[in-house]
Amino acid sequence: MALPVPIPRVNNNDDVVKIVRIPVGVGDAVHAGDLVFEVETEKAVVGIEAEQDGYVLAIRCAIGDTVAVGTTALWLGATPDEPVPEEAAATPAAQEAPAGDTAVTAKALLLLRQHSLNANAIPRSGPRLTAADVEAFLESGEPPAPEEPPATLPRNLPAAALTRPLTPPERGLLSTVVWQRENAVAAYLEVEYDARAWDEYAAAFAKERRLLFSPLLSLLAYRLVRLAPEHHANGTVIEGAEPSLATYQHVNLGFTVQAGDSLYLCVVDLADTLDEAAFVARLGELQRRAVAHKLAPVEMRGATVGFTSMARWGGVRRHVPVLPPHTALMVAHTAPPADGRPAVLGATYDHRMLTGFDVVRLLQKLANPPKQAT
Amino acid sequence: MHDQRTKILAELRLILGDAAGKLGQDIGGVADDDIIPDTGVLDSAGLLEFVVLIDEKYALALEPEEMTIENLGSLAAIADFVLARKRA
Numbered sequence: 010m011a012l013p014v015p016i017p018r019v020n021n022n023d024d025v026v027k028i029v030r031i032p033v034g035v036g037d038a039v040h041a042g043d044l045v046f047e048v049e050t051e052k053a054v055v056g057i058e059a060e061q062d063g064y065v066l067a068i069r070c071a072i073g074d075t076v077a078v079g080t081t082a083l084w085l086g087a088t089p090d091e092p093v094p095e096e097a098a099a100t101p102a103a104q105e106a107p108a109g110d111t112a113v114t115a116k117a118l119l120l121l122r123q124h125s126l127n128a129n130a131i132p133r134s135g136p137r138l139t140a141a142d143v144e145a146f147l148e149s150g151e152p153p154a155p156e157e158p159p160a161t162l163p164r165n166l167p168a169a170a171l172t173r174p175l176t177p178p179e180r181g182l183l184s185t186v187v188w189q190r191e192n193a194v195a196a197y198l199e200v201e202y203d204a205r206a207w208d209e210y211a212a213a214f215a216k217e218r219r220l221l222f223s224p225l226l227s228l229l230a231y232r233l234v235r236l237a238p239e240h241h242a243n244g245t246v247i248e249g250a251e252p253s254l255a256t257y258q259h260v261n262l263g264f265t266v267q268a269g270d271s272l273y274l275c276v277v278d279l280a281d282t283l284d285e286a287a288f289v290a291r292l293g294e295l296q297r298r299a300v301a302h303k304l305a306p307v308e309m310r311g312a313t314v315g316f317t318s319m320a321r322w323g324g325v326r327r328h329v330p331v332l333p334p335h336t337a338l339m340v341a342h343t344a345p346p347a348d349g350r351p352a353v354l355g356a357t358y359d360h361r362m363l364t365g366f367d368v369v370r371l372l373q374k375l376a377n378p379p380k381q382a383t
Numbered sequence: 384m385h386d387q388r389t390k391i392l393a394e395l396r397l398i399l400g401d402a403a404g405k406l407g408q409d410i411g412g413v414a415d416d417d418i419i420p421d422t423g424v425l426d427s428a429g430l431l432e433f434v435v436l437i438d439e440k441y442a443l444a445l446e447p448e449e450m451t452i453e454n455l456g457s458l459a460a461i462a463d464f465v466l467a468r469k470r471a
Contacts, residue, residue, distance in 0.1 A: 219451045221420065221434070223427050267428070290447035297445075300435045321428045 011066055011091050013081040014045065017057065018334075019306050023050045025119055028074045028082070036089050037065045045083055053306050064089040075119055116140035120147075178271055188334040192248075197329045198365055199355035202376030204345045210378035218286070226264075226342065227289040230316040232375055233340055234260045234280040234288065237314045240371040242338040244313070246361040254362065263312025263333050264292055266299035267321070273299040274333055276312045315339035330357050337362040340375065391462040395437065399424070399458065402433045415459040418452060441465045 016026060030047035033039055039059045046057040063085035070082045084093045113121070113128050120143040121128055128138055131146045175183060189195050211225035237243040237260055244256040262280040266273045275295035280288055298304045312333045319325040320342060328341040337359040345352035354376055358368045392415060403410050403424040413422050425433060434455060438445050443465065449455075454464045 219453060221450045221452055221455050222430060223420070226427075293450060294447050296431060297435055297438070300431055301439065321426055 010086075011093050012061070012063065012085045014057075014059065014083040014085055016046075016048065016076055016078055016080050016082050017310075018078045019048065019050050019055050019310060023078065025075050025077050026050050026055075028070050028072055028076060029054060031068060031070075031072060033065050033068075033083075035065050035068060038089075039063060039065060039085070050306060055306050059085065061085070063087060064091075066091055067093045075116065113138045114140060117143050120144070182272075185334060186331055189332045192334075193332050193337075194360040195332060195357055196360045196365065197355060197357050198368055198372075199327065199341075199353050200369060200372045200376060201351035201353055202373075204352040207376075207378050214285075214289075222293060224289045226316075226318050226320065227292045228285065228378065229340075229342060229375065230262055230264055230292065231280070231285050231288045232379060233314060233316055234262050234277075235379070236371050236374055237338060238281065240367055240374075242314060242358070242363055242367065242371060244362065245335045245337055246359065248361075257313040259313070261311045261313045262288075262292075263315040263336070263339075264295070265315070265317040265330075266296050268300045268302060271302065273304055273309060274312060274315065275299050275304055275308055276310060278311065312336055316342070318342040320344040327353070328355060330355075332357055332359060338368070338371075340372070388462050388466060391441075391465050392458055394440070395458045395461055398436050398440070399433060402429050402436070405429070413458070415462075416457050418456045419458070420452075420456070437461060437465075441468070443468055 019026060026048035028046060029049045031045070032047070033043070033045050039045060039062065041059055041061045043059050044056045045059050045065075047054055048057060064087070066084040066086045066089070068083050069080075070076050076082060086093075114137055117128075117138045117140045120126070120140055124143075124147065126143065126146075131138055131142055133139075133142050207225060207229065211223060211228055214220070214224050214228060241256070243260050244254060247253045247255055259279045260281040262277045263274045264277065266275055275292075275298070277283070277288060277291050277295065283291060295304065295308060298308065313336055315330070315333045315336055315338065317328070317330045317339060318341070319328045325343050328343055330339045330341045332339050339357045341355040341357070343353055343355070354372050356368050356372055396410070399413070399419070400410050406424070406426065406429055408424040410422075410424050413419070413424060419425060419433075420430060434445070434450070437443070453460060455461050
């Protein structure tokens, strides 16, 4: 059966991407890992790879097209002559912005975002605001109309003095929290534990390798990489007419890094294929790239389970993190209190997939280092 | 060579002082050979930021296996590492 190849979400900030290169043609044989598209996002040009072997049956977009994330852009088949299902082409004309006070085409929406314009300030030539309307407004050189407060603000609040479009990091954060709000049933719990065993384990690991940085958090994260599949926490729920549980084949560990005012989720891909030392090295490299604001888009996507720590901010007792999109578990570490009280490991989890009992058992195992180095 | 090392040490001390200052720490008591993580002037995140700064300043292109006490553990070790990198 023909397999659709959708445009993936490259990063949380971009709902549309631009097709800049299509290195394959209809009839070509491709292997898993072969480049099938190059797309341009706000931050970079990213390659999209085929996830399995097959023949290119159809290509539903062209170079220069702006397409929405999730759109089927290419069809693969086991044989080159498999029939392709009839479906809408991957063009913005097939996608419409959510309805509001003004219906807006996706191309027009993209232009509005690019130029920080308010849709309500643009004269329309028809019932929907089109890209041609926006382009005509831009060419006219007229200043945009003053921003009006959104109609949904309650009347008894003061009028907003200033509204502005969200920055890319703000859109990323909004996208993350909205995913949790709309898709997960988030719950939180925590367990107390004695941090001394982990401190000793990390100290021995660092001493053996003469490491400059404490590997404690990386080693905790690696332990999570091993425990998450064992405790069925490396997956997500797909709702619909036939709900299903998707278990990821590998663990991509998402690890938060605060770099100045930016919070990054750097992702160690295929973390379960690495040994402990290789994981610590790889995560260290990603952390450095995050602090330098040099993470590539592919290094910030695809997390299947998450780990975060507020250890830098002593005195933070409870930290309820947000689930990265399409994950079921985000573990939160805080620094052990200076007053001798037990340390705490917390976790936000998707209750559609995990019970509190599942998470307690996982955290209780995570509270102790492995008996042997892996 | 000695002048170059002295100059690099002074630069490193400034960078370390700035990083520690953000955490409310003073590096007046930190000797060139003191192991920086053991001095307590930087937490782990601060140490990471410090290393990123010197990596960028001296274009070291640090590899993961180079993140060791021997290479970067003290101001003196970092200065020697930077000089060795320049000579390479």
